[in-house]
Amino acid sequence: MTSDVAIPRADAFTLRRRPASERLLDIGFRQLSLSLAALVGVVLLAIVLTVFHGAREAMATFGLNFLTTSSWDPVNGTYGAFTAIYGTLVSSLLSLLIAVPLGVGTAIFITENLIPKVLRDAIGLMVELLAAIPSVVLGLWAIFVMEPFLRPFLNFLHQVLGWFPLFSTPAQGPGMAPAVLILVVMVLPIITAISRDALNQVPDELRQGAYGVGTTRWGALYSIILPAAVSSITGGIMLALGRAMGETMAVTMIIGNALNFSFSLLAPANTIASMLANQFGEADGIQVSALMYAALILMLLTFTVNVLAQWVVRRLSLRY
Amino acid sequence: MFFDPSLSRNRINKLCTTVAGVFATIAVLPLLLVLLYVLWNGGRLISFQLFTQLPPAPGMEGGGIGNAILGTLIVTAIATLIALPVGVGGGIYLSEYSRSGWFAQAVRFSNDVLAGVPSIISGVFVYGLIVATRVFFNQSYSAMAGGIALAVLMLPTVIKTTDEGLKLVPQELRWGAYGVGASRFVTITRVILPAAFTPIATGAVLAIARAAGETAPLIFTALFSPFWPEGIFNPIATMSVLIFNFAIMPYEAQNALAWTASFVLVVMILAANLLARWIARAARP
Numbered sequence: 056m057t058s059d060v061a062i063p064r065a066d067a068f069t070l071r072r073r074p075a076s077e078r079l080l081d082i083g084f085r086q087l088s089l090s091l092a093a094l095v096g097v098v099l100l101a102i103v104l105t106v107f108h109g110a111r112e113a114m115a116t117f118g119l120n121f122l123t124t125s126s127w128d129p130v131n132g133t134y135g136a137f138t139a140i141y142g143t144l145v146s147s148l149l150s151l152l153i154a155v156p157l158g159v160g161t162a163i164f165i166t167e168n169l170i171p172k173v174l175r176d177a178i179g180l181m182v183e184l185l186a187a188i189p190s191v192v193l194g195l196w197a198i199f200v201m202e203p204f205l206r207p208f209l210n211f212l213h214q215v216l217g218w219f220p221l222f223s224t225p226a227q228g229p230g231m232a233p234a235v236l237i238l239v240v241m242v243l244p245i246i247t248a249i250s251r252d253a254l255n256q257v258p259d260e261l262r263q264g265a266y267g268v269g270t271t272r273w274g275a276l277y278s279i280i281l282p283a284a285v286s287s288i289t290g291g292i293m294l295a296l297g298r299a300m301g302e303t304m305a306v307t308m309i310i311g312n313a314l315n316f317s318f319s320l321l322a323p324a325n326t327i328a329s330m331l332a333n334q335f336g337e338a339d340g341i342q343v344s345a346l347m348y349a350a351l352i353l354m355l356l357t358f359t360v361n362v363l364a365q366w367v368v369r370r371l372s373l374r375y
Numbered sequence: 376m377f378f379d380p381s382l383s384r385n386r387i388n389k390l391c392t393t394v395a396g397v398f399a400t401i402a403v404l405p406l407l408l409v410l411l412y413v414l415w416n417g418g419r420l421i422s423f424q425l426f427t428q429l430p431p432a433p434g435m436e437g438g439g440i441g442n443a444i445l446g447t448l449i450v451t452a453i454a455t456l457i458a459l460p461v462g463v464g465g466g467i468y469l470s471e472y473s474r475s476g477w478f479a480q481a482v483r484f485s486n487d488v489l490a491g492v493p494s495i496i497s498g499v500f501v502y503g504l505i506v507a508t509r510v511f512f513n514q515s516y517s518a519m520a521g522g523i524a525l526a527v528l529m530l531p532t533v534i535k536t537t538d539e540g541l542k543l544v545p546q547e548l549r550w551g552a553y554g555v556g557a558s559r560f561v562t563i564t565r566v567i568l569p570a571a572f573t574p575i576a577t578g579a580v581l582a583i584a585r586a587a588g589e590t591a592p593l594i595f596t597a598l599f600s601p602f603w604p605e606g607i608f609n610p611i612a613t614m615s616v617l618i619f620n621f622a623i624m625p626y627e628a629q630n631a632l633a634w635t636a637s638f639v640l641v642v643m644i645l646a647a648n649l650l651a652r653w654i655a656r657a658a659r660p
Binding site: 073077078080081084085087088089091092093094095096098099101102105106108109156157158160161163164165169170178181182183184185187188189190191192193194195196198199200240243247271272273274276294297298300301302303304307308328331332335336346347350353354357358360361362365 | 503
């Protein structure tokens with residue numbers, strides 16, 4: 056009896072060995088991607104070493120006094136970064152103080168179903184696009200639009216609260232206060248985006264449970280939803296803090312780059328990043344080294360904040 | 376059981392909602408104001424000569440920003456050519472070869488740290504490594520140095536999006552490819568990478584758009600030049616540095632050019648962002 060089905064002959068099945076070229080390609084590709092991945096670590100290490108190497112001379116000359124003295128005097132060759140370190144910390148912390156309520160409030164507004172979805176998505180999109188605007192453009196806007204607009208208000212603050220050291224000088228143009236406000240604009244999208252993701256990840260069962268036992272919307276938010284999202288939100292705030300400390304262009308253009316220390320928020324000030332942006336191009340000799348030293352401090356600050364942010368996210372996350 | 380709006384908890388509820396609404400309005404306001412001013416102050420000066428002429432000397436009128444537009448394209452292209460292959464390759468290793476080994480964890484940690492390094496530090500790094508040492512043909516400031524500084528900033532984003540994008544590819548695709556006898560290399564390049572094209576492309580476009588607007592790493596690496604680009608081993612003009620330099624000049628013609636450059640830059644970057652969104656949307660079933 057004959058069958059129409061062709062039965063393959065036994066020798067049609069052969070174990071095909073991979074040709075050497077194919078195996079070589081496989082191994083080569085693996086090694087290539089391995090070395091590219093390792094490059095990240097190499098770059099990071101190279102950054103630290105380059106900055107550290109450049110800073111050695113200044114570290115030997117000024118030691119830890121660099122952190123606590125505020126004279127920045129290229130003529131006499133004495134350098135202290137206190138003004139810039141103080142400015143970095145104050146500007147970033149103050150900007151967070153304003154941006155955190157705004158950002159988290161916005162995130163709540165666009166995750167809970169308070170307004171139609173179209174409107175929520177539109178607000179979300181606009182905040183994300185705000186993050187895409189280059190910082191130098193925000194700086195330009197701050198110089199020509201925001202600062203002249205704000206000056207009467209700041210001067211009013213000075214007239215009313217002038218006895219208080221933070222408002223002891225009249226606002227004459229660039230200064231700490233406008234820099235803080237432009238930083239708010241820059242970190243707001245980060246805080247909003249991360250808070251929004253965190254709130255979206257809170258399981259709906261938690262919300263339903265809260266509403267089921269008869270709480271109001273904000274009762275549920277304060278005692279159920281926000282506590283469940285607090286770890287990611289805190290992590291996002293820390294990331295924003297790191298970003299604010301390293302933010303350069305907009306701040307450089309509006310902070311005034313003062314070399315003298317002043318408590319007043321209305322007076323020109325300085326940050327490490329803006330000092331680098333302003334002086335690095337024209338510096339030589341020990342000034343380059345002093346700037347590298349300041350850059351090293353800035354790196355340490357942002358590194359600490361970023362690592363803390365990751366730790367907070369892992370440590371604080373609630374199990375639900 | 377009825378709703379009583381005068382209860383204190385309902386009043387607090389209403390108050391909090393209003394406050395959140397006001398906050399959301401304040402959060403949207405800066406974008407609208409910045410866009411408005413950039414469109415008005417920059418958009419009204421757009422003309423053909425803007426793209427074909429050089430910036431005027433201080434105190435002179437007219438001129439354009441042709442060299443800066445070209446320079447931004449060149450420097451961003453250099454950065455992309457470096458960061459994209461390195462980032463995608465590194466991301467492939469993390470996701471396909473070593474998902475949870477100590478090495479992969481170390482690379483991911485370094486990547487997160489690198490992502491947090493302030494942009495100005497990347498400029499300081501490239502200055503110390505390339506500009507001050509004059510490694511490229513004894514040239515100090517150059518478009519190449521600027522491109523490398525931008526690449527350092529782009530790298531973490533590209534690696535991260537590649538890593539996460541590849542992780543989203545279903546495991547069955549890999550098994551299927553191995554099942555029909557494909558090698559690892561063929562599986563990755565012909566099956567896995569195309570499947571993860573959307574997230575990788577989205578991330579890459581966003582990283583490029585971000586790099587195009589960066590200024591801090593370029594001020595003392597690419598520097599600035601009032602002339603047309605003279606090769607990638609010479610200083611080069613970019614729009615972002617032009618905005619910075621011209622914004623603080625006391626001449627109106629220069630200030631106007633800064634606004635115009637902002638307009639061109641913002642339009643380019645917002646277009647890239649919308650393109651990235653469109654890529655992400657188009658691929659969704």
